[in-house]
Amino acid sequence: MEKAKPAGWKGYWDLITIIALSLLLDLLIFYFPESLARKALGLAFVLFFPGYAFVTALFPEKKELDNLERLALSFGLSIAIVPLIGLGLNYTPWGIRLTPILVSLTVFNVLFALAAIYRRANAINPWVPWITVERLKEELEWEEASRLDKALTVILIIAIISSIATLGYVITHPKPGEKFTEFYILGPGGKAADYPTELFVGENGTVIIGIANHEYRNVTYHVEVWLVNLTYNTTTNETLIHNMYFMDYLNVTLPHKPVDIEGNWTPQWERNYTFSIDKPGKWQLWFLLFKDEKPYLPEPINGDYAPTNATWRILEAINGTVQSLKLNIEVREI
Template sequence: MGLKKYWDLLTIITLSALLNILILYFPDSLARKVLGLSFILFFPGYVFITTLSPNKQELDNLERLALSFGLSIAIVPLIGLGLNYTPWGIRFIPLLISLTIFNVIFAIIAIYRRSTAFEPWVPWITMERVKNELEWESSSKLDKALTIILILAILTSIGTLSYVITHPKPGEAFTEFYILGPNGKGSDYPTTMTIAQNATIIIGIVNHEHRNVTYYVQIWLVNLTWDNTTNTTIIHEMYPMPGWFNVTLPPVPVNIEGNWTPQFERNYTFSINKPGRWQVWFLLFKDKTPTLPPAPPDGNYAETNAKNLILEAIKGTIQSLKLNVDVRP
């Protein structure tokens, strides 16, 4: 019989190696997704149960099939749990390598166990063997109908699972909006300044909205206080600062494996010409920017409906950032 005696286990070794090649060179291919299902849901349990029970009389075909799926569902999380206590963690590449090693090692052990078995089990699928396994000839009409329904249910479940995995729902849509200090770090912000002193920060945006988005950034200089009596925010002064801008960005996927990289960043230099405790608010709008009322003679929008932008930002209904600045004479 030669190598034909081990055709199933050699096939699993070959397909496991092939999946690694597909992931490396053709990560978005349909073949990678289809093969990945078997790699996770069938191969680990199959090589494991074949290692444990190489003889024909130990288990019948249906039991081996069911245990292959069931054990795979148990083995994969256990490998992930083990990776969680290693420096690599539960990440895609370490998990792929670990499962590949598991499949190959146990397939090799299963080949050895089958070669020494006194009556080895070798899967040959023919209609006659399927009928014998199902005891088709001796079954009643009701049993035959129930068997057909069961097979259809299994095929439907596998098809549904395959579709869900190969056509995943898009992840949560969101936008990264951040400001950094002049050195590109989340520190050294210009929180203390003198009148007319120039200060620089970095404004960053990353689009994870799964579509092209035009972003509008408004920048306001605000003086406000909190009234403990009425539990309300009182805006005393609100001035538009120069440097408003808009930018259209394509969507980028969330990368949890590699190093984070910025998509759009812009240096913003500003100065404040009045002493006091101020807040510089950065408001982010998607696709369109709200209409502002006519500019007041003194430029202070605190007595106009524009103050609602800051109030909504405080509530969190407008995506925003703020920088507290103490301006000294």
Template sequence: MEWKKYWDLIILIFLSLLLDLLIFYFPDTLMRKALGLAFVLFFPGYTFITALFPEKKELDNLERLALSFGLSIAIVPLIGLGLNYTPWGIRLNPILASLTVFNVAFALIAIYRRDRAVEPWIPWITMDRLKEELEWEGSSKLDKALTVILIIAIITSIGVLTYVISHPKPGEAFTEFYILGPGGKAANYPTQLRVGQNGTVIIGIANHEHRNVTYYVQVWLVNLTWDSSTNTTVIHGMYPMPGWFNVTLPPVPVNIEGNWTPQFQTNYTFSINKPGKWQVWFLLFKDSEPKLPPAPPDGNYAETDAKNLILQAVNGTIQSLKLNVEVRK
């Protein structure tokens, strides 16, 4: 077997396997990004077309090139659609494995069919073949100029695409703020307590703001009702609870692969000394904490400007969490 006859397919197999190694060991390299683009947008269609049409007379070079890109755009979503109905789902590792198997399998089929073709199509770029493909000698000056402009446009597009891939726009900036039950799950919250009985939750924060952020957490005990006649929230009682804290966190990337891991979590234990139906509000502030008015004699901030914090939390303009707690004697 003359391996030079299959140089393109052998290189394609090698590059597909090389990309797998780059993703696992060097995921942030420019080579991985550039090779990944070809892996998705060119390799699947090229191997499929080469396996389907091994004879030189069946398609010319430009048709093969166009179909390689076009079929890749069709094949990859179909593979993703198939993975969507499997236990693996549409995730990085299953997609990578599926496309690698597809590229390698059809490359081997293409090698087999090319070996048995009467006049096999073997890509080999030389200046003479390039001029022949472009019909350079018989073209007018205008056609030659347009061809040069087209080539420059293609090279420029590839350069711009490479720059965009190597300098991706940062994702949306946001902060994860959550509370969990004492078991570390979103269940078994202390929603029914007796007067003076301790309840415990876990407060969690994760910084996806692309910068260091100092977070301030306030905890308020609130008694409020909804006035349907005026469509307003009426705050009857608003008391600061002990345990306010602040923490500075560095930014962390959003991990969509593997198991979720917390960035910052802390236990928060509280008790309520008055019976009734209460709401425990956890308010989150970034970089600075709003100043509070002087504390009222009875400790109830409901008649002060501090009530605007809860009203904004109710309206969703402040990042906050709420826990409904019924306290019995």
């Protein structure tokens, strides 16, 4: 029997399209990562392309599967293939990250699309997708179907289209993630170590204050630095603030910074902060963070805020209501 070879590139248009779109997605991800086209194309790249290329390579003959079976298998096998590729990557040095997954799926799609082109070229009666109204009616057996069957078919088609549209909308308009602010202090070497916890009176100590905004909006941050002497009464479960001195105030307005779970962590705002303490004893250096509005600060009594209602700041910081950081510092006489 003579082979019915596809006529030119039109006989492989579907597979050529898959190769081209897979490579296009790679470019979009690296150069236009926030584009709508990247999100829409990524949906097909994961949920349809792998299964379609795989099924077409396995069954190039028209008689082997009908159109609906090929469509269903394309989605079903894609859902099976992608997790298996991810599982394989988990046991490699690259791990399950964006770039390894993207490269692996692109290679899979291209290789099996090329295999499908070869198989279709050598098939006796190759299956070539070409959608027309007549072919669609023939596939659905429209002429022989009853009114009820036609109505159910229309409802099913509308449901499928609606489901795909809803899924596409959810993926292209994801719900914002958790809103939070990174607030941290580092030692003078830029690491979470070597903090100045033992000083002499008047000796300078240095830390690095850092803030990163993940609040999905612009935020003005107010940082207050307090020197506090307090004790905790275990009998009454009460915190007693004996002295509370205002050390410094910093403020900065930061735009939202997306959380990058793929790349290396980078700071958004950091400031070297140098301080000295002119009173011996065991002190706590508190860094309090407030958003948007700077809280009211009453007048101190002889420079000490402990007798005023400003103590709520430290009490709420201890309870976790106010975002805060603390250093325990022992100051000695020279």
